[in-house]
Amino acid sequence: MHWTPGRTAAGLAATVSIVGLAPGAAHGAADIKATLSYQCATASGLQKATVRISGNAPATGIPGKPLRIGPVTVTVTGGEGTTGLLERTTGGGQAGGIITLSVTAGQAGGDHVDAQWPPLLVTSADPAAVSATGQVPSVTTAAGGAVTWRVRDLVITPVGSGRPVKCTADKEGVLATVPVRGAAGAPPGTAGNPAASDRARRAATGPVRLVEDLPPCDPKPEWTWNPDPDLQMPDPPPGSTPNSETAYDPACGRLALTANILKADAATLTEGMASLHYSAGTWMHSDLNYLRIDNFGTVAVRPATATTLGFGFLPTAATSEIRQEGLANISGITSPPGSPGGPGPDRAIAKSKANLRVTEIKANGVTVPVGARCGTATPVNLTVHRDLGRQSIYDPGLYTGTATIPRFARCGVGEDISPLLTASVSGPGNTVEVNQSGLCFLGHNDGRPCVPGPIANTAWTVKPGGTITATATGVTIGDIDTTSMITCATSKITMDADLSHRQGRIAAITDFSFDGCTDLDGVPYEVSVLPYRDRRFSGTRYDPATGSALLNTKMRLRIKGADGCTADIGNGAAPPHERVQNLNAVYDNQTRTLHMLDFSNFVSMWVNSSSGCSGWQRQSAGTAGILIGLNILDYTETGIYTLDPEQTITGPTP
Incomplete structure (x- = not known):
């Protein structure tokens, strides 16, 4: 367990340097240098930053042997007058927080994979510089061929309740390229056949894998539930x-x-x-x-x-x-x-x-x-x-x-x-x-070793982020079982996307409202979204082929009609159980719209309790339930929200 106390600092800082030590790497080391330009969303607005990456990497590698760069030290420099990086300057050059870099590793002709660099601990910060240090995983190749590490975006997250600073690279940068011996020459049987040679090179390159250096996994058959x-x-x-x-x-x-x-x-x-x-x-x-x-x-x-x-x-x-x-x-x-x-x-x-x-x-x-x-x-x-x-x-x-x-x-x-x-x-x-x-x-596993997958990839991005207002017109809330429906002239969602997306958190919901609502008979209704702790949209799955991000949120509604009908709508549970419902939503990056109804997987709500209502009644298991964003008379979609400013939301690929 790392103990690195520090305090936080203001200002985007000076240089980002990565010092690479290569224990066990043969044949000396080579300097690595790169200079990248970033745009950082600080508390005072969008600001420029320059990232310089330098250090050492092994000069060459061997298939089957780990390639290591690290420990890694990162320092960031902003433009003149930059403020808001870690919010508080400190005496003694100490800071608290982490810097997360998006880094991939791969060989020519093969796929680049997430290098799974962990967050790096901020060790010092002042108005001019913020630095972070930590170990990073090595990679191992199955065959010869140069290995390249590429770096893109970074996030600086202070300890406590401070807002993360998201920095977007103007373009992807090469951190280091290390040749792995054994790549020279064409694979047997491919001379004079470029297509066959290319296929063979791809097959020979093999995957880049992370080195496992963790405690063993050993579940004991005699274990039982802990009665503490x-x-x-x-x-x-x-x-x-x-x-x-x-x-x-x-x-x-x-x-x-x-x-x-x-x-x-x-x-x-x-x-x-x-x-x-x-x-x-x-x-x-x-x-x-x-x-x-x-x-x-x-x-x-x-x-x-x-x-x-x-x-x-x-x-x-x-x-x-x-x-x-x-x-x-x-x-x-x-x-x-x-x-x-x-x-x-x-x-x-x-x-x-x-x-x-x-x-x-x-x-x-x-x-x-x-x-x-x-x-x-x-x-x-x-x-x-x-x-x-x-x-x-x-x-x-x-x-x-x-x-x-x-x-x-x-x-x-x-x-x-x-x-x-x-x-x-x-x-x-x-x-x-x-x-x-x-x-x-x-x-x-048919007798083969059990190898856990990689650590959860929570690398969601929301750009440009900040405060987002989503608006829609004619949004419906319809009970398919009782054919009751309320139509609201307008609906507005106010969101704050200035939070760490490493956990799959997309945006905090600061307000969710429906206005100008009436039922099918024209009776006015008030529709309220009840408060719930940590209200937010979270990322569930991202499809790069369609540009769609499947989101998840929690909701509980209260409707109150001028005819005396009052109903609490959520997951259909009676008190004292928690009655909020998990709902799916979809963000379409092509149209820049948020859909409160996922047509690929309807998730309904149900009445928790009601009084004075002819419809809007509690239902037994197996009923269709209540849907937000679907007109139950003609089955057209109504819950389509336009975002201001427009956003691009991406997440881990399957």
Whole structure:
């Protein structure tokens, strides 16, 4: 676990430099230099920045052997008068936050793949420069041929509630090209046949893969659900039926863990491996379409060392690690689309306990003895959540939550330094993100090794971003079962896209309104979108062939007619269950329009409760439900919103 406290700074900074060390790389090293121009969306507006990338890379490589550049150091320079990069200047040249670079790697004739560079920790910032440092993954080729790293956009994200600064490259830049021996000459049987030669070169090049240097995956057959009272899930609805006889699947998944230490104003990063019993038990309630799938397992992460201003003033290098205590409980809770009555949006909850250990501290270059048992006095209780949308927990995705770091104990040799660590680190409000890869299943691989997929690619982009106003006319809300329909003259959505899209978050919804609404008889109706925590559009899937982005949002409506009819519309659940519904929306990059109805996969709403209504009644399972954006009389689409300013929304490709 990295500890890199710092504070934030204002101003776009001076240079971006990448220093590449190549452990194990033979035949010397070569200088890499590149200069890129960027446009950065800061709090004071769009500003120019120059990015210079320099450092070392191995001069040559060998097929099957890793090519490494890194650790990586990044420094950014803006134009004259640039402001708003990390919001607060700091004394001592320290800053808190991360810089995320979009980097790909590939060989000539082959596809470039996401190089999966993790966020880099900001280590210093002042009005003129912001720098970040961290390790990056190596790549390995299956055959000869030059490997090229290419860099595009970057995002600078401060610790806490500060707004990320998104910087868009004017053009893609080449970071480094390293020849891999074995590429010379045409493959056998292709001389004089350019087409055959090209096909053979592509086949010989093979994939570029990331080197796995993570703890092993080892699910134990004797594992069972952790009975710790602190790790139990929300109670299922009354009448739900358990099934603990489910045959589980042993599974493995890669993880990237990011934590923001509130008291230190710092970001921490590490990677690891999850070992799981997948689908080891279920709870079901068929009338409410409730399903809870229980899973459990362990997470092992790599220790890491980072440099900070420890104890408030000394340059300090701290090595720490997280050790899970017992098993973690993870549940996927679903309410399938197509039926009313679900208890809430599809989500996953993971609960665990872990001990935070400090193994080494160096203050101002001098080793500070910490002893063999230095760590938190009690385990850290951690609960993280994930919006599943149309996914399962075996798909890649991001979990988020907060944790309280307990006081430290047993630290120091001869002198107790536990109070100093407690004062510097311990306390509540520390945010945690766990980015999970797709799971692989040990029992489904025909005896072959189980290799988890890459860490979830959450590289969504919204350009130009900022404050967005979406407007539509003649939007309908129709109940197919009772043929009740309300038509609203206008509807407006106000969104804020100045947030990190790394988590698939597209834009926060600050206001959603319907005006001039009447039913089929001309009776005036008020239509209100009820408040809900963290209202936003999230990216679910992007199709580069059509330019369409499938989005997800949560909604609950209240309608109130002049005829005395009042209805609460959501997922059809009765109180006290959560009654918001998960809805699909589609953004069309070709027409620059937002569609509140996904014609490829209708997701309905249902009446949670109503009074004084001839229509708008609660329905039983299996009914068609209520659709926003579809005229139920002629089945034409009505929920088409025009965005101002126009946006381009892209996401990870399948």
